[in-house]
Amino acid sequence: MSRRLSNAVLRLIAERSYAAGDLAKVEQEAALREAEVRAARKTLKAARAKVAKIDAEILALEPGLTPEAIAARRRTLRTHDAPHGAIVAALVAALKDAGPEGITTDALRDMLLDKFPMDQSTWKLRRQALTTVSQPLRVLAAKGAVARLPDEVAKSGRKVGRWAWIADD
Incomplete structure (x- = not known):
C-alpha cells in the first residue's frame, strides 16, 4: 500500500510545478531577448560604420565641415521601393x-x-x-x-x- 501525501506536500508539488513552468517560459524569453540584443548590436555596429564612412566622404569633399555638428534625424519609413523622384x-x-x-x-x-x-x-x-x-x-x-x-x-x-x-x- 502506498503512502498518502499530505495536503501541504501536494500544495508544494503544485507550486513547484507552476514555478518550473514559469522558469521555462522566462528562460525561453531570455534567449529570445539575447538574440534580439545580438541583432541590435550588429545593426548598431553597421550604422556606426555607415556614419563613419559618410563622415569621411564629407571631409574629403569639404575639409572645413564638422560632420558631428550635423543634427541627427529620425528616418521615416518608406512605404514603397520606388527610386527617388x-x-x-x-x-x-x-x-x-x-x-x-x-x-x-x-x-x-x-x-x-x-x-x-x-x-x-x-x-x-x-x-x-x-x-x-x-x-x-x-x-x-x-x-x-x-x-x-x-x-x-x-x-x-x-x-x-x-x-x-x-x-x-
Whole structure:
C-alpha cells in the first residue's frame, strides 16, 4: 500500500510545478531577448560604420565641415521601393495626360499602386499610400504647377480632390 501525501506536500508539488513552468517560459524569453540584443548590436555596429564612412566622404569633399555638428534625424519609413523622384514624375505624367479636366486623388493613388506596389493591409498603410500622393500634390500646388479643382463626391459620399496640371512646359 502506498503512502498518502499530505495536503501541504501536494500544495508544494503544485507550486513547484507552476514555478518550473514559469522558469521555462522566462528562460525561453531570455534567449529570445539575447538574440534580439545580438541583432541590435550588429545593426548598431553597421550604422556606426555607415556614419563613419559618410563622415569621411564629407571631409574629403569639404575639409572645413564638422560632420558631428550635423543634427541627427529620425528616418521615416518608406512605404514603397520606388527610386527617388519616381513618384513625383509619375504624378506629373498622369496629371499632364489627364488634361484640363484633371484627375482625382483616388485615381492618382490607384495609378501609383499599379506602378509602385505598396502594402495596403492596414488602415495606417492605406493612409500612408494616400499621403504618398497628396503630399507631393500639395507641394506642386504651392509651386503653382497644379491647381485643385472643385471636389467630386465619391460613391461613398466623401469628397475627393480633383487636380489639374497648369504649369507651362
